Amino acid sequence: MSTATPATTPSAKKNLGYKTFAIGKFGFERDEYFAHIHYPGGVQTMPVDAFLRALMRDVGWGFFYGTVNFDHVIGTINHYGTVELFAGLLNEAYRSKNLHYVETFDSKDLKKVFEQMLDDWTNEGFDPYAAPDETGNAYGPKRGNNTKALKRERIVSARMVGLPGDLPYRTDAAGQFINRQFTDVPQDSPEVHAEPGFEGEVHAFNMFAYASRSDVTWNPSVVSNVKDSQICATTEEYILPIFHGNDRVEWFIQVCDEITWEVADGKTGNPRAKVTMKAGDVAAMPADIRHKGYSPKRSILIVWENNDSTLPKRYSGGELKPYPVEF
Amino acid sequence: MTAAQTVFGSLKHFEKGHVDVIDDNPKHYVLSNVFEVASKSKPYEKVAVGQNLRYVIEAIRAEGTSPWYTASHDESALIMDGTVEIHLIKPEKALVPDSKEGTVKLDSEPKGKKMGWIKAWRGHMALLPKGAAYQFRSAAPAVLLLQTIKGDHTIERWADICQTE
Known part of the structure; x- marks a missing residue:
């Protein structure tokens, strides 16, 4: 594995202070405004802030469930141990002209390169997890870093937030303050009257308040579990930085405010629907689509996942239909 | 800077979203609204609003005193509107085998040790622990979402609650 790749665009000849990276036959370089992804047969250019936001989710989620499309050309597919890095694989035009390129890597090898790239290319003051209104810009020559912000990972409750030995509550004391757009979300606590000996089982917490203190966007964290059923709370603002193509059915419960989902076909990228979700709405995202969300105001969303590891094969093999209910 | 104004739904005020189809069937998105579902439900009907194979999310209109349940x-339970009390009992012996999934309705209050009770309102999430018996009590109509497994009492009325065209 190398972290040096030949300069193939004019920007790479400038001395902006950024490293170039390579893995397999893919090469990565950045300039003041753009990331350039080189692959056999082409180069894809993305705005660097959009690239870093997508890269942050891919790294933070450990390549997540299924496909993480950085844009309409570049993306990763998680095979849970290995991961495919592709250009044009899930784009109908690229596929029809045989312009796509795919390489498979050990997940840990690709994650290492992505983490190094994210760390080197993220400037001081830019937080790829934050909403645009809450962070500095990603542009210009290299200036410092923001390593601390990049180390946040997807957090997972084993049973329910707040139980002994499980994820703790978010508090001011821990530096987890109420987000500026959730100052009107009540922070009260339920009344819990446990008899002696049952303190660890008679349990409740303010989940909306917990979510209101999230300092990241578009980053679901598990708050409660029923076997493989995981309720994940997340706060959303601006645009989901990726087009997520799940390898299983995923459900959304809109807790407050509104999100519009742009839905396209998982394999071709052709548009299929727009789903507008308001407070109290529940909707499924089928297993054969990709989706991108738009949240004009910071909102609380529950992402409900089925963590059964056999599902990708059962969906891709046709055993299970891509939509969850027939009626 | 203008003050934040977070919009929650309630039984008294909710707006339902919609699917704008380009090239698909709106039924595939199974879009419903928990407040609309609860507004048309009888007290403690367990209406599925989400199903992921054997797992379900049920919308429940909490009103008055529920039967006793266990699993x-x-x-x-996530309270979406109103206030709900949850009373918990540790039964003297297991009431359902591990192989039985989903909520089981009990004929009456089981014998056992009182574990305690919870008073929860909008935004609060409560654990209904494995093997415990529980009962909901709500003086006024409330709405809760139950994270559970599809069981004998799960009601499916998808065509009534979801956008179909």
């Missing part, structure tokens, strides 16, 4: 696995 062989954890469940969770």
Whole structure:
């Protein structure tokens, strides 16, 4: 594995202070405004802030469930141990002209390169997890870093937030303050009257308040579990930085405010629907689509996942239909 | 800077979203609204609003006193509107085998040790621990979401609650 790749665009000849990276036959370089992804047969250019936001989710989620499309050309597919890095694989035009390129890597090898790239290319003051209104810009020559912000990972409750030995509550004391757009979300606590000996089982917490203190966007964290059923709370603002193509059915419960989902076909990228979700709405995202969300105001969303590891094969093999209910 | 104004739904005021189809069937998105579902439900009907194979999310209109329930696995209740009390009992002996999934309705209050009770309102999430018996009490109509497994009392009325065209 190398972290040096030949300069193939004019920007790479400038001395902006950024490293170039390579893995397999893919090469990565950045300039003041753009990331350039080189692959056999082409180069894809993305705005660097959009690239870093997508890269942050891919790294933070450990390549997540299924496909993480950085844009309409570049993306990763998680095979849970290995991961495919592709250009044009899930784009109908690229596929029809045989312009796509795919390489498979050990997940840990690709994650290492992505983490190094994210760390080197993220400037001081830019937080790829934050909403645009809450962070500095990603542009210009290299200036410092923001390593601390990049180390946040997807957090997972084993049973329910707040139980002994499980994820703790978010508090001011821990530096987890109420987000500026959730100052009107009540922070009260339920009344819990446990008899002696049952303190660890008679349990409740303010989940909306917990979510209101999230300092990241578009980053679901598990708050409660029923076997493989995981309720994940997340706060959303601006645009989901990726087009997520799940390898299983995923459900959304809109807790407050509104999100519009742009839905396209998982394999071709052709548009299929727009789903507008308001407070109290529940909707499924089928297993054969990709989706991108738009949240004009910071909102609380529950992402409900089925963590059964056999599902990708059962969906891709046709055993299970891509939509969850027939009626 | 203008003050934040977070919009929650309620039984008294909710707006339902919609699917704008380009090239698909709106039924595939199974879009419903928990407040609309609860507004048309009888007290403590367990109406599925989400199903992921054997797992379900049920919308429940909590009003008055519910039957006693139990399950062989954890469940969770998220209060979406109103105020609900949850009373918990540790039964003297297991009421359902581990192989039985989903909520089980009991004929009456089981014998056992009182574990305690919870008073929860909008935004609060409560654990309904594996093997415990529980009862909901709500003086006024409330709405909760139950994270559980599809069981004998899960009601499916998808065509009535979801956008179909």
